[in-house]
Amino acid sequence: MSGAASSLLEKARPILALYRQILRTHVAALPEPMKTLGDKYVQSEFRQHLRSTQTTKEHWREFHVQWTTYLSQIRGDAGGVSGELDPEILANLPEDKKEQLRRLQEETSKPFSMESNKVEKDSAK
Numbered sequence: 836m837s838g839a840a841s842s843l844l845e846k847a848r849p850i851l852a853l854y855r856q857i858l859r860t861h862v863a864a865l866p867e868p869m870k871t872l873g874d875k876y877v878q879s880e881f882r883q884h885l886r887s888t889q890t891t892k893e894h895w896r897e898f899h900v901q902w903t904t905y906l907s908q909i910r911g912d913a914g915g916v917s918g919e920l921d922p923e924i925l926a927n928l929p930e931d932k933k934e935q936l937r938r939l940q941e942e943t944s945k946p947f948s949m950e951s952n953k954v955e956k957d958s959a960k
Contacts (some may be wrong), residue, residue, distance in 0.1 A: 854881045
């Protein structure tokens with residue numbers, strides 16, 4: 836291996852290790868449809884950044900920080916990240932945003948059924 840290729844591989848090693856950790860965690864923590872979607876998205880993002888000639892050192896740092904945060908969240912060790920909104924933040928939201936959140940919560944609380952999804956798609960045509 837040439838010196839330049841070896842140097843490039845050394846620089847990419849932490850990013851590739853993070854990529855592998857994310858994929859392994861997807862297998863352990865996500866149900867199949869989410870795993871497949873997550874794997875494709877992660878692969879696309881990492882590939883795009885690894886191939887780019889425009890990525891700066893600072894951008895790589897931020898990329899690593901954000902994906903490490905994501906990894907912590909899906910592992911469940913994100914230190915207090917629960918998906919719940921802080922009551923103070925919620926109290927300060929405009930009424931239209933509160934209503935939007937309420938509708939979103941109602942929709943995400945409904946059980947998913949392939950049949951109900953098919954009916955909704957058919958009626959939308």
